[in-house]
Amino acid sequence: MPNLRLHLYGTITGALVMMAGMQPAAAQDAARGRELYENNCADCHYQRVHQRDRDKSLVRNLDDLRAQVSRWAGQTRRPPAGQDLADIVEYLNRSYYKLEK
Numbered sequence: 001m002p003n004l005r006l007h008l009y010g011t012i013t014g015a016l017v018m019m020a021g022m023q024p025a026a027a028q029d030a031a032r033g034r035e036l037y038e039n040n041c042a043d044c045h046y047q048r049v050h051q052r053d054r055d056k057s058l059v060r061n062l063d064d065l066r067a068q069v070s071r072w073a074g075q076t077r078r079p080p081a082g083q084d085l086a087d088i089v090e091y092l093n094r095s096y097y098k099l100e101k
């Protein structure tokens, strides 16, 4: 059934393209994350808090980092959300945590 195969191929390719679009490296902007961080997060701490010894850090993996960023975002005056959070995570990970994706 050539038509069905073609159709499936198109669907799978479409799905892969969408997934590629959601890959962190492509979709997230560390420079924007840095700006957001400096505007929203530096009231309480500078980036030094992300350089503390690994055994004192609250962040062990990327899920921890996401969780901490969301948690603390709620403490800011104008909480960043959605893509902004993803950009902040990208910035902090690239600059400090360097966790595996």
Ligand code: HEC
Pocket: 037, 040, 041, 042, 043, 044, 045, 049, 050, 051, 052, 056, 057, 058, 059, 065, 068, 069, 072, 073, 075, 076, 080, 088
């Ligand atoms: C109200 C003050 C406050 C604000 C605002 C704040 N933080 Fe924090 N943050 C803290 C404190 C205090 C800690 C340390 C908590 C601990 O050690 O238990 C911390 C810790 C963290 C950690 C974990 C550091 C580590 O490696 O253990 C991350 C990540 C973090 N903050 C990200 C952010 C981000 C991103 C923002 C802005 C969206 C932000 N914080 C805004 C007070 C704040």
